[in-house]
């Protein structure tokens with residue numbers, strides 16, 4: 001029996017610098033398109049210029065005449081690619097729309113791919129591919145002619161009679177909000193490199209799920225999954241966009257097979273807006289009924305989300321908004337609106353970014369109606385159970401409010417909108433809650449401890465820039481009682497034991513739980529060899545103890561393969577994972593509500609004359625169980641809050657309603673904050689312990705920090721100006737017209 005290893009103080013792991021930091025800053029870290037330097041051919045995509053209709057004719061003569069062109073692929077010579085069934089939320093294909101014609105289902109759909117000896121020749125020829133279309137009027141978005149509504153069959157949170165409670169409430173709020181289309185725009189573009197050796201395919205592609213990539217690509221090609229090897233050791237940003245199989249991957253694999261040469265595709269920035277998934281626009285109708293003390297008796301949240309014609313993708317964040325407070329009664333609903341668009345997909349904090357923005361804006365509006373401090377309104381409705389009576393595993397929301405509020409100086413806020421001013425600048429202070437479901441998935445790992453005291457850890461988890469190499473190595477070092485520098489770690493390769501997709505902020509929880517299990521098994525074997533019961537990692541950590549055990553066992557290394565299946569998972573969860581079908585549990589789906597929580601406070605300054613909006617100060621406090629590394633965690637939260645400022649003030653993909661075409665498909669017109677937009681940013685990590693979430697006690701933080709920011713900014717803008725903008729992003733023109 002093992003006693004737990006010594007725990008970090010306050011459940012906060014050491015701020016170790018990234019173990020892969022040197023590789024990254026010296027350019028030695030290899031990303032997907034860095035692989036295969038021996039005679040690759042280069043690919044360039046051609047995408048549709050209509051959103052709905054049919055390809056009549058493709059003329060390739062001019063394109064084929066470009067010197068260096070090897071071959072051109074269209075719907076006419078790619079029929080052997082199999083159509084895969086789309087499953088919402090699975091690790092499978094990103095959309096039902098997988099073919100390259102003749103049907104066109106959205107603007108920017110891939111219609112051809114040129115392969116040439118050089119990138120330049122492929123690009124030149126791509127411009128000479130002539131496609132004639134039979135175009136029809138597309139439906140772009142909500143309210144477009146021809147857009148159709150679908151009521152999903154699934155049950156959304158419901159408890160008590162929320163409508164009756166609303167009607168009977170002393171104080172009522174009835175408001176609507178909307179959020180825009182957003183695109184991930186990872187700095188590393190969408191790339192695929194495929195190389196065949198006989199019947200064996202290696203695919204190099206930035207991936208959040210190498211087992212999904214391997215298995216789904218094999219299905220796409222109609223070959224045995226054992227013949228496909230997916231490699232993705234480093235990913236230059238993903239945010240959900242690299243978690244499913246997108247149509248380009250099968251196309252590149254097929255092209256490489258047909259021309260008998262490796263093919264390398266790096267899609268352009270603007271193509272990345274249409275060949276991948278995105279965050280669709282949403283609408284919200286919220287009603288809240290409360291008594292004079294602020295207790296919320298009724299919460300009604302209805303959402304509308306845009307999706308493609310064939311696929312009912314939705315994020316359905318009512319699953320989370322309904323749980324945040326101890327509402328008396330709850331009714332929620334989600335409607336999917338089908339338009340001529342690509343299927344949307346996961347984008348950082350998919351359900352909660354739009355839905356909690358709406359909830360937390362409404363909380364602020366209710367506080368105004370009640371003439372109550374918005375923090376106090378949250379305190380009055382803080383509860384260890386939700387409206388259905390389901391209890392929280394742990395909940396530190398008000399601790400976060402207290403810590404962040406104190407750091408921010410919230411008690412000095414004067415309540416009246418427009419009452420805080422510095423010359424021409426109106427000052428506004430706002431706050432909002434951050435909430436993210438704690439996910440954990442089935443996973444496997446192999447750990448090898450050598451007599452030298454060095455260790456090797458293998459798991460097909462993913463490094464997206466988050467610090468996965470570092471925190472997983474930290475867990476191994478801690479459990480084996482060896483220095484971090486003695487741990488060698490391998491990730492991002494489908495030949496390693498499988499990990500869940502790097503989505504839903506589960507990687508640290510899942511990977512650390514299974515690595516912990518493998519390490520503990522090694523320690524148990526050492527303890528057995530020494531003929532004693534182990535007394536915890538610290539006491540078995542001395543290298544001499546290890547060497548003694550290795551001598552008795554007469555081996556040079558001890559290897560353990562561990563499997564971890566969280567409670568509630570189906571019995572074949574691990575077998576499914578090997579086959580590319582992940583299981584993720586947690587959040588609101590188990591017997592307890594498992595969530596990480598936080599509180600974000602924001603100061604905005606709005607120029608009284610020009611209505612220019614500035615954000616000089618942000619403070620966020622977050623409680624997420626065990627924090628493996630306070631340095632990488634802090635970086636995650638900073639990046640997330642800055643992204644939250646983008647959601648609040650900058651980010652939106654504009655759609656031409658006539659052509660259903662995205663207009664600002666580049667990083668000059670798709671606005672994100674730059675350094676000058678962010679001044680002071682404070683992150684507080686609030687200690688929390690939760691042994692119920694998973695063996696590692698980790699709640700996950702990757703998607704927590706950008707959840708509350710947009711509402712906090714919007715609430716601060718209201719406090720500065722008295723103007724409530726209910727449609728993101730808040731640009732200055734929305735304050736001029738009011």
Ligand code: MOS
Nearest residue numbers: 240347348503504
């Ligand atoms: Mo994240 S959007 O769950 O990859």
